[in-house]
Amino acid sequence: MLEIKQLCKTFGNNTVLKNVNFAVEEGEVAVLLGPSGSGKTTLLRCIAGIEKHDSGNLIFKERSIGLVFQEHYLWDHLRVLDNIMLAPQLVQKREKSEVYRDTLDILLKVRLQDKINHYPHQLSSGQKQRVALARALIMQPKLLLLDEITSSLDPQMIGEVLAIVSNLAQEGMTMLIITHNLSFAQKIGTSFAYMEGGMIIERDGKELFLHPRDERTQRFLAEKIEPG
Amino acid sequence: MAYHWNFSFLFFHYKALLYGCIVMLSLTFLVILLGTALGIILAIMKISPLRPLSLTSSVFIEIFRDLPVVVLLIWFFYFLPLYFNRMVSPFVVSVIALSLYLGAFSAEIFRAGFVSIHKGQIEAAHVLKLSSVQTFWHIIVPLSLKVILPPLAGRYIDTIKTTSLASFITVNELFFQGQNIISQTYRPLEVYTVIGVLYLIIILPLSLLLQRWEHARNKATL
């Protein structure tokens, strides 16, 4: 579904992505692990088209990609309803009544049906992030990219957001997820990649956690699993 | 005070005053329209990553902000007829000069508003495939309005006042009409009092409206 070949990206003289090869198949929940600064976000931004890569190929046949950032980046001037309804009407030129019906469905999914007329500043961080998910889902993305979407949430809100992601995975949504939450990753991921220094070091199924081959992956996992 | 106030003669001149008001308001309207459009364009140029565009905009803004309005008006009054090699009505000259002036000042206001928006909110629009024009009108403008509107409305009110300077180049707006009446009646104090009151009648409601609006908006987003 998504294929990345020899992708390179440089900021000034900082080479952030070095010949990245990667692929995501339909129905897959791919998890991208790696220390901060390893280029994970940049890779996602290239896939989503907000960052232009310098060289290499990025092949994605389906046109619709959804991306949710670490911060929710909701539009403050619009109610929850309008945050979600804006893009399908403007971009996909869909009928307002039809979009409205879909929005209600999706709000039910993210359990925010009672917040429809609220403004973002009236919501908790977890609720905002769920609206951000709804805003991506209304576009019926074929691939959903999630970049540490629980990293800036208050701890008690993390569960409610992850529950929705789990549901999406069960429904068969193809996703590429960056997360530092290893237990969550293991729970919903179907494939795992470890990234460091702008390179994909290794890629595997759940095996990656049990028998990491590369010693950099081993070190990363050891630190994550047994902190301190 | 021994002065004997007498306003009754002004009834004979009410048409001239009314006409002055109409000229002032149409001048204001056109200047706000053109000046705002110019301000938005200059602001976009200034934040553009293209160096020649941002530089041109900066130089333009600096020049028109630094010159006194009267100098601008008089300079264009002499320059435009020469440049086009034909008569240019003083009204048109004032529209152009005052729009450039407002454009330069509002450009800074728009720029500050646009850069106040978090980049992520624009990127979110980009990911959802909104076009640049859609992003501009549906996201950037409404989001920056909170930052833009108070100083911009202040500028607009200032523009109403500034139109009085067009009298320097014989535009028959309110202030000019007043001077005409004075030259016939020799009662400057009454005439200027009435003109002052007329300005207040126009500006005061706008000013109060702005204050109420700001108040409501601050409450809504706290």
Ligand SMILES: Nc1ncnc2c1ncn2[C@@H]1O[C@H](COP(=O)(O)OP(=O)(O)O)[C@@H](O)[C@H]1O
């Ligand atoms: N817009 C940018 N301009 C310059 N450098 C950037 C930019 N975005 C990311 N970088 C650099 O790229 C590197 C990788 O960043 P990032 O992709 O955010 O890593 P990760 O998400 O794995 O923490 C970092 O060194 C960061 O400083």
Ligand SMILES: [Mg+2]
């Ligand atoms: Mg990151």
